Amino acid sequence: MTEVRAEREEDFDAVRQVLLAAFETDGEARLVEALRLSHAWLPDLCVVAEENGAVVAFALLSRIMIGGDAGLALGPVAVLPDLQKRGLGGAVIRESLRRAAAAGERLVLVLGDPAYYGRFGFVPAAPLGITSEWSSFGDAWQVLALNTVEARYPAPWHGL
Numbered sequence: 001m002t003e004v005r006a007e008r009e010e011d012f013d014a015v016r017q018v019l020l021a022a023f024e025t026d027g028e029a030r031l032v033e034a035l036r037l038s039h040a041w042l043p044d045l046c047v048v049a050e051e052n053g054a055v056v057a058f059a060l061l062s063r064i065m066i067g068g069d070a071g072l073a074l075g076p077v078a079v080l081p082d083l084q085k086r087g088l089g090g091a092v093i094r095e096s097l098r099r100a101a102a103a104g105e106r107l108v109l110v111l112g113d114p115a116y117y118g119r120f121g122f123v124p125a126a127p128l129g130i131t132s133e134w135s136s137f138g139d140a141w142q143v144l145a146l147n148t149v150e151a152r153y154p155a156p157w158h159g160l
C-alpha cells in the first residue's frame with residue numbers, strides 16, 4: 001500500500017537514500033540538506049511516498065522570490081529507480097502542489113522535461129516574462145499558476 005504524506009524528520013535519512021539512488025551525483029541530496037537549513041524550507045510542502053514502511057519517492061517545494069512576490073520552486077523530485085514509471089513521481093508532485101494551492105500559494109517554477117511537467121499544467125515561463133539563471137534552458141524552464149486571481153476593469157469598460 002502506498003501512503004503519500006508530508007515528510008517527517010525521521011524520514012531525512014531515507015529521503016537522502018532516495019535522492020542518491022535517483023540521481024547520478026550527490027548534488028541533489030546536498031541541495032536538499034542545504035535547503036533544510038535555510039529560510040527557503042517549507043516542511044509542509046515536502047512530500048514523501050511510503051510503501052510497506054519505506055520511503056520510495058520524494059518531492060519538494062521551497063520558497064523563492066519571483067520579482068517582489070513569494071513563489072515556490074519544485075524539485076528535486078526523486079523516485080527509487082526500480083519503482084519509477086508507476087505513478088509515484090506524479091503522486092508526490094500532485095500532493096505537494098495540492099498542499100501549496102491550499103496554502104494560497106500562487107506560482108511554482110520548475111526546471112525539467114516539459115513532456116513530464118506539462119502533465120501537471122506547467123508551461124514555459126520565459127514567454128510569460130519570468131527569467132532566472134535557468135531561462136537559457138528554453139522550454140524546460142516552466143511555471144504553474146496554482147490559484148486564480150481576478151482581473152478587475154475600471155468603470156468605463158462596464159458600459160460596453
Ligand SMILES: CC(C)(COP(=O)(O)OP(=O)(O)OC[C@H]1O[C@@H](n2cnc3c(N)ncnc32)[C@H](O)[C@@H]1OP(=O)(O)O)[C@@H](O)C(=O)NCCC(=O)NCCS
Binds near residue numbers: 080083
Ligand atoms: C522523473 C521522476 C521523478 C518521475 O517519476 P516516476 O514515478 O518515474 O514518473 P510517473 O510514474 O509519475 O510518470 C511516468 C510517466 O512520466 C514519464 N517520465 C518519467 N520521467 C520522465 C522524464 N525525465 N522526462 C519525460 N518523461 C518522463 C514516463 O515516460 C511516463 O510516461 P507515460 O505516463 O506517458 O508512460 C523519476 O523518474 C525520477 O526520479 N527520475 C530520476 C531523477 C530525476 O530526473 N528527477 C527529475 C528532475 S528533478
